[in-house]
Amino acid sequence: MQTITDISIFERNRIAENDLWNVGEQKELLLHRIHAYPAKFPPFLVQKFIEHFENRGKEIRLVADPFCGCGTSALESVKLGKDFWGCDINPVATLIARTKSSAYRPTYLNQLHEAIILRATVSSAKAPKRYYENQRLKYWFDPDTIHRLFRLLLSIDKLVPGGKYRDFFLTGFSNILKPCSRWLTKSIKPQIDPHKTLAQPTIAFDKQIKMMIKAVKEAHKSVEFQSRVSIVNRNFLNVQVQDSFADVIITSPPYVTSYEYADLHQLSAIWLRYTDDYRNLRKGTIGSEHHSNETGEIYEHVNQVAKGTYDKLRKLDSSKAKSVLRYFYDLELAVKRIKQIVKMGSSVAFVIGNTSYKGVHVDNAKSLAQSLLDNNFKNVQVSRRKISYKILTPYRNELGRFTSHAHGRKVYSHEYVLTCEK
Ligand SMILES: C[S@@+](CC[C@H](N)C(=O)[O-])C[C@H]1O[C@@H](n2cnc3c(N)ncnc32)[C@H](O)[C@@H]1O
Structure with missing residues (x-):
């Protein structure tokens, strides 16, 4: 991991890949595969983060994941005997997460x-x-x-x-x-x-x-399933929780406009009666393309990376540019909220990838690093990890499937691991 005090390392593209985050030693539990979910992180990462921080003297009893998706971090935390708090705005995600982290006969x-x-x-x-x-x-x-x-x-x-x-x-x-x-x-x-x-x-x-x-x-x-687990179906940006309750945060925030979670889970949302119109579930979802009318005065409140991306994209597609700006703004709010819920001296780990649109590189990782520095997190460290299955099929075709044909939309073969301390 490289410690950073500014984001110039991203510009020179000199972030080293760290094999620690590339491979897991243990077989993944079948429970992780009971329901498809986009952009899950590999389960072994959760264990590695916990070990990494514990080896550095951190005491971890409760793990929190504010964007817990289908509960990868929930199950892995329970497996290690840690208590867990998770939040996700998508009711299908929290349903799966609760199922994966509960004990059954x-x-x-x-x-x-x-x-x-x-x-x-x-x-x-x-x-x-x-x-x-x-x-x-x-x-x-x-x-x-x-x-x-x-x-x-x-x-x-x-x-x-x-x-x-x-x-x-x-x-x-x-x-x-x-x-x-x-x-x-x-x-x-x-x-x-x-x-x-x-x-x-x-x-x-x-x-x-x-x-x-x-x-x-x-x-x-x-797995003993003795941990206390709480998984809430809420918007993390306004969920009511105590300050400073988490011993560590391990999370993968949404990437900008890469998945429309509400649209992807529309069949479940309708059948399970979460809503009459699945489009209602887009509301509050960070990274949705459908937030272009909600930009208001936010330009002044995002960092330089976000401003630069917005300025480039605005010339090509002003609606998309606004959604991207909104994403950066929401992520800035999420970083502030994360700082509130984690204990003083405790660690936070993020896994985040980049995206591109119409040739404009959308550097989610760089912007997140800047937000962490701006919000006075200490010991901000960064490294890269491989996204294995995307190496052979690094593009998406017009149907959104992975493909090896270069006429598809470029999908990155690496993502970033960012860690820091409050
Ligand atoms: C990259 S995914 C996390 C996947 C997770 N690590 C897993 O393994 O399943 C990001 C998640 O953030 C959720 N999300 C988006 N906006 C949110 C918000 N405002 N509050 C809480 N969760 C949100 C999405 O529903 C999605 O499940």
Whole structure:
């Protein structure tokens, strides 16, 4: 790690890669794979950060992740016997995170699983009109699939009306929605695949839940699940929490306009009744492209890196430029909030990547480093790490899939690790 006192090191592109952050020594728990989620960080990083800080004399009882996504840091913290506080604005993320970090009895899961499948199979219930007349559902699903999914959800509602077991089955239900729909497989943009063979909901759910129960059994061999875990579905910028409660923060903040989390999880958001219109979930999401009207007087409140990027981008696409400016402003607020919640002398670790738009390099990492320095964090250190699977396929095609063809949008093969202390 290189300690920095200014951001010139980014300009000269001299940030060294550190192998420490590149590879994990332990096999990843299957629980990390129970639900797809974009931009997860590799689980081993959490363990490495905790070890790194503990080796430097920090006492860590509670780990916090203000952008906890699908709960990678939650599960890894629990695995190491640490308490955990996590926050994410996306309700699908916090559902998965709660499921991954809870203790379950596999025999009870098996019983519920069988009962849900049986009930859904014998049921002849029809989805109410509001389902099959819903424009979004009609767009993604065929009518027969809508009825079958409705029966599965009704069975979950009847047999598991609340609590962590409900979270478990809803997580499973959520993860089969894309395979059962016309959503182009693995696309990070909402795209129809007209030639897709749709999965049958009951079969897909059965397979999914079996995999999840296997994952629970595997986790229980090495994880005690004794930690206190709190995961909140809130906007981190205005969540109500005590000051100075975290012993360490390990997080990967959103990157600017790279993923539209609300759009990507629209099928789950509609089926799980989080909202009638998934676009409502974009509100408050940092890095969304849809914040171009919310710039106000913020230019004066962002750092030089952000201003420079905005000025370049404004000439090419003023709406996108405004969204980018808003992102930098929100991240600045997040840094201030992070400083409030972490204890004096405690450490913070960020994993963050860069993006580019219309040839303009959007240096999220450099801007974050500048914010940390501006907010008087001490011992700001930086290094680079490889994003392994992007090395062979470093571009995205027009459908948002990774590709090795150079006509796609460039995806970076490295991201940055930034650490600092309050
Ligand atoms: C890079 S992802 C984090 C992924 C996570 N490390 C994991 O392994 O799943 C960034 C997350 O920030 C969340 N997010 C965006 N804006 C937010 C906000 N205002 N408050 C809380 N979370 C937000 C997104 O929903 C997304 O899950």
